[in-house]
Every structure is written in C-alpha cells, then in structure tokens.
Amino acid sequence: MALEILPSAASPSFWRQQIRDGHWRQHTSGLAEGYVQCNLVILPTRYAFDFLRYCQRNAQACPLIAVGEPGDYRMMSLAADLDIRTDVPSYRLFRHGELETEVTDLLSLWQNDWVTFAIGCSFSFEQALLAAGLEIRNITEAKNVPMYVTNRKTEPAGPFEGPLVVSMRPMLPADAIRAIQICSRFPAVHGAPIHFGEPSALGIGDLARPDYGDAVTIKPGEVPVFWACGVTPQQAIARARPDICITHSPGHMLITDLLNQHMAAF
Amino acid sequence: MALEILPSAASPSFWRQQIRDGHWRQHTSGLAEGYVQCNLVILPTRYAFDFLRYCQRNAQACPLIAVGEPGDYRMMSLAADLDIRTDVPSYRLFRHGELETEVTDLLSLWQNDWVTFAIGCSFSFEQALLAAGLEIRNITEAKNVPMYVTNRKTEPAGPFEGPLVVSMRPMLPADAIRAIQICSRFPAVHGAPIHFGEPSALGIGDLARPDYGDAVTIKPGEVPVFWACGVTPQQAIARARPDICITHSPGHMLITDLLNQHMAAF
Numbered sequence: 001m002a003l004e005i006l007p008s009a010a011s012p013s014f015w016r017q018q019i020r021d022g023h024w025r026q027h028t029s030g031l032a033e034g035y036v037q038c039n040l041v042i043l044p045t046r047y048a049f050d051f052l053r054y055c056q057r058n059a060q061a062c063p064l065i066a067v068g069e070p071g072d073y074r075m076m077s078l079a080a081d082l083d084i085r086t087d088v089p090s091y092r093l094f095r096h097g098e099l100e101t102e103v104t105d106l107l108s109l110w111q112n113d114w115v116t117f118a119i120g121c122s123f124s125f126e127q128a129l130l131a132a133g134l135e136i137r138n139i140t141e142a143k144n145v146p147m148y149v150t151n152r153k154t155e156p157a158g159p160f161e162g163p164l165v166v167s168m169r170p171m172l173p174a175d176a177i178r179a180i181q182i183c184s185r186f187p188a189v190h191g192a193p194i195h196f197g198e199p200s201a202l203g204i205g206d207l208a209r210p211d212y213g214d215a216v217t218i219k220p221g222e223v224p225v226f227w228a229c230g231v232t233p234q235q236a237i238a239r240a241r242p243d244i245c246i247t248h249s250p251g252h253m254l255i256t257d258l259l260n261q262h263m264a265a266f
Numbered sequence: 267m268a269l270e271i272l273p274s275a276a277s278p279s280f281w282r283q284q285i286r287d288g289h290w291r292q293h294t295s296g297l298a299e300g301y302v303q304c305n306l307v308i309l310p311t312r313y314a315f316d317f318l319r320y321c322q323r324n325a326q327a328c329p330l331i332a333v334g335e336p337g338d339y340r341m342m343s344l345a346a347d348l349d350i351r352t353d354v355p356s357y358r359l360f361r362h363g364e365l366e367t368e369v370t371d372l373l374s375l376w377q378n379d380w381v382t383f384a385i386g387c388s389f390s391f392e393q394a395l396l397a398a399g400l401e402i403r404n405i406t407e408a409k410n411v412p413m414y415v416t417n418r419k420t421e422p423a424g425p426f427e428g429p430l431v432v433s434m435r436p437m438l439p440a441d442a443i444r445a446i447q448i449c450s451r452f453p454a455v456h457g458a459p460i461h462f463g464e465p466s467a468l469g470i471g472d473l474a475r476p477d478y479g480d481a482v483t484i485k486p487g488e489v490p491v492f493w494a495c496g497v498t499p500q501q502a503i504a505r506a507r508p509d510i511c512i513t514h515s516p517g518h519m520l521i522t523d524l525l526n527q528h529m530a531a532f
Contacts, residue, residue, distance in 0.1 A: 049315035053333050184532035266450035
C-alpha cells in the first residue's frame with residue numbers, strides 16, 4: 001500500500017476501508033491519531049447478559065463504549081460505515097475458552113445471535129498523556145505495554161469471573177500525579193490508575209516478567225504505575241468457556257469515528 | 267416510631283430495618299444523609315439484557331449503580347443485609363407498561379427470574395451541591411423537583427425507547443458554573459447538566475407546567491439548569507410494555523450503604 005499521508009493523519013474511515021479491503025493486517029497503534037480504538041468481544045446472545053453484567057461490575061477494567069444489537073454487525077454509534085465482520089485487521093476465535101485460530105474476517109462465521117461489545121482501550125489515555133508532554137515508556141521503547149495478572153478478583157457475573165489484569169507504565173512521582181489527574185477525565189478508557197509503587201501489593205512477583213506484553217525499563221526514581229487493563233475480560237472468558245467467542249487479536253483494534261476527547265468526562 | 271436521633275443521622279441499615287418492619291412508608295428524602303439512594307427497576311430476565319443495553323446507551327439518564335443476579339433479591343455490593351423485596355417503602359407494579367397498584371413489599375410477588383437494576387438518583391448530587399453552599403430551589407421550597415419530557419430521543423435497545431426526561435434547578439450563572447464543576451465528579455448519579463437556559467431547545471414549552479414533580483420559583487437573573495433524570499426509564503418501560511415490571515414509588519428510594527463520596531469519579 002502506498003500511503004501518501006502519515007498513518008496517524010489518515011481518517012478512521014480510510015483505515016477501516018484499508019482493513020476491510022485486506023490491505024492492512026498489522027497492529028493499529030498510531031493509526032488515525034485522536035480517535036478511539038476499542039477492544040472487541042463477540043459472544044452469542046445466551047452469554048451476552050452475563051457478560052454485560054460482568055462489564056458493568058468491573059467497569060474500570062471493562063469500560064463499555066458500545067454494545068451491539070443481537071445479530072447486528074453494524075455499530076452506528078461508533079461509525080456509520082462500520083462492519084464488525086471486516087473492519088478489524090485480525091480476529092481471534094475461541095472455543096470453550098481456548099484459542100482455536102486467528103482469522104481476518106468474520107463474513108462466513110457471523111451468526112444472527114452474536115452480540116458485539118466494544119470496550120475502551122489504553123491507546124486513548126496514552127495519547128492524552130503524550131499530549132501533556134509525559135513519556136510513555138512502552139511507546140518510547142516500541143514495545144507492547146507490560147501487563148500482569150494480579151491477586152485481585154473481579155466481581156463475577158454468571159460464569160464470568162477471574163483476576164484483574166493491569167498494565168504498567170513507570171513514571172517519576174510528579175508525572176504519575178499528572179497522569180492520575182489526566183486519566184481521571186477518561187473513565188470510559190480505564191480512568192485513573194488503581195495502584196502505584198510496590199508490585200507485591202497486587203501480588204505481582206517480578207516486573208521483569210509480565211504475563212502479557214513486554215518488560216520495559218524502569219529508571220532510577222521512577223515508580224511503576226498500574227492501570228486496570230482491557231485484557232481482564234480475556235481471563236474471564238477463558239474461565240467461562242463459552243462454546244464460541246471472538247475477540248480482536250492483541251493490538252489489532254477496532255478503529256472508531258469517536259474522538260478521544262469525546263471520552264472525557266469533564 | 268419514636269426516633270431519638272435525627273432522621274438524617276441514622277444509618278442506612280437502621281432505615282432499611284425500619285422500612286422492612288413496616289415502620290416507615292414515607293419518602294426517603296433526607297434520610298441517612300451522605301449515603302447513596304437508588305432508583306429501582308425490576309424486570310424478568312427475558313427483558314433484562316435489553317434493558318441493560320438501554321441503560322448502557324443512555325448512561326447519563328440511567329446510571330447503573332448495580333445489577334442483581336437473576337432471581338437474587340440481595341445486592342451485596344449495595345449493602346450486606348439488603349433485601350430488595352422489603353427494603354423500599356413503596357413499590358409500583360406495572361403490567362404491560364401501565365401502573366396497576368402500589369405495594370409495600372414483594373414477598374409474595376417475587377419471581378426467581380427477576381433482575382434488579384439500581385440506578386443513581388439526584389439526591390446524591392443535590393447533597394454535593396448543598397455541601398458546596400449552593401441553594402437547591404426544590405429543597406428550599408420543599409417541593410418535588412420539576413421534571414420535563416424533552417424532544418430528545420434516547421438510544422433504543424430492543425423494545426426500550428422513548429424521550430429523555432430532565433430535572434430542572436434554577437441558578438444564577440456563577441452557581442450554575444459551580445454546579446457543572448461539582449456534578450462532573452459524579453457521572454454515576456447523572457453527572458453534569460445537559461443544558462441550561464432556553465427551555466425550547468429541549469422542546470419544553472412552559473417551565474411552570476412540569477410533566478412530573480412541582481414547579482419552582484425562578485428568580486430574576488437565574489437560568490434554568492437541566493439534568494438527565496432517572497424518570498427516563500419509566501418512559502421507556504411504558505413504551506416497551508413488559509408484562510410485569512416493578513419500580514420504587516417516586517421519592518421512595520432504595521437506601522444503600524454506599525457513601526455519596528464513593529460515587530465521585532475523581
């Protein structure tokens with residue numbers, strides 16, 4: 001693909017069309033800067049009420065941006081042209097909670113009782129932090145953010161339960177304070193951090209060995225700052241073992257027409 | 267009942283016990299000051315996923331504090347001793363969207379597929395405004411807050427749809443600005459106002475004739491300030507016509523052990 005403008009400057013609809021046409025199968029980090037990208041969970045209707053209660057009870061880890069109508073692969077509140085079956089670069093198909101395969105569209109898989117959940121993602125608040133002049137270590141080091149399974153339990157709903165997963169970004173205390181202020185404005189994309197400092201308070205043994213993503217450098221004087229993470233529902237899905245479930249592949253998000261600034265609570 | 271302490275100073279569990287024992291059938295305004303009171307909607311499970319999506323899509327009018335498990339009349343996240351069947355002073359029973367009767371408990375009515383929705387209520391933000399020294403006209407005049415059906419449509423979900431209902435409090439502009447700041451901290455109890463000034467912008471013809479509650483005095487220099495209102499779901503229920511639905515009677519709320527301050531987003 002010969003892109004004549006910066007990936008970050010192209011519009012959300014441009015990127016959805018590129019993805020829909022099979023021209024973009026990579027991560028979506030940095031694409032369509034300023035616009036909300038979402039975590040994706042698709043479940044049959046028979047699981048949807050339980051999963052929706054799970055998200056409501058654990059809103060910091062699973063902040064719902066939108067919930068589709070049963071069987072509807074459009075989500076007008078996210079983008080008028082959106083087709084959930086084709087507009088994500090890579091999907092994961094889980095059966096009974098276990099990853100079976102990755103696919104690049106859902107055209108032949110889609111069922112008329114599937115419900116789509118679009119869940120807020122840390123890309124939105126990372127952008128707000130960068131805009132405020134803060135450094136995001138995983139971006140500086142071009143790594144996936146390190147994520148850790150904690151000893152905190154989420155509130156169960158039906159068969160959905162499991163530990164809270166957190167992402168971690170090291171910061172100097174003054175930057176951590178600024179990050180707490182900025183992220184408080186964005187409850188729909190995980191909101192304020194849930195902890196900083198001692199990892200063992202969350203049951204995390206070794207920051208150098210994350211459960212997901214990559215370890216990042218922690219410099220002298222910095223403290224690890226922990227946010228509730230959108231990977232949390234994957235732990236719940238692995239435990240609930242629904243006979244089928246679709247998610248995005250990590251980093252391959254749903255790009256919406258919503259501005260990150262629309263997510264600001266104030 | 268010989269109450270030896272101020273009604274506002276007695277604990278939430280004291281009041282729930284009084285209500286449970288049939289000793290209090292009045293409004294709950296001013297009781298257990300500092301604690302969250304909730305709007306109540308109870309629906310059979312077959313409507314619950316649709317109604318939960320409706321609340322998710324219209325979160326400013328229908329901010330969910332908690333959703334019960336199907337058939338469970340307890341809500342541990344609101345209070346350990348809570349019994350939804352007995353702890354509200356007066357309930358309304360709707361069949362096919364129409365009010366059939368008011369009852370003082372649900373002990374003989376309760377069904378094992380009923381789902382309880384506890385929805386945030388303006389009592390919480392009114393208290394935050396009073397604590398900041400603002401006057402709340404409906405409190406000063408000992409009236410129910412005036413509420414108006416607007417020309418704004420809510421986002422539908424399944425059979426649930428209808429107009430947004432707003433409550434109105436007149437304020438001087440400087441107080442309105444302070445109220446916007448304060449209420450922004452409380453998205454779980456309707457959050458910031460949605461409009462101030464010209465009522466016709468919301469399709470409201472005459473502030474002196476509210477659709478619910480009582481008209482209040484608007485003094486020279488004051489502007490009407492409008493908040494999304496928890497009566498909105500009643501409009502949606504009237505249109506969805508579920509074969510059965512229980513709500514609280516207006517003003518007769520569910521008193522929880524949650525502190526209003528716990529509702530602050532930051």
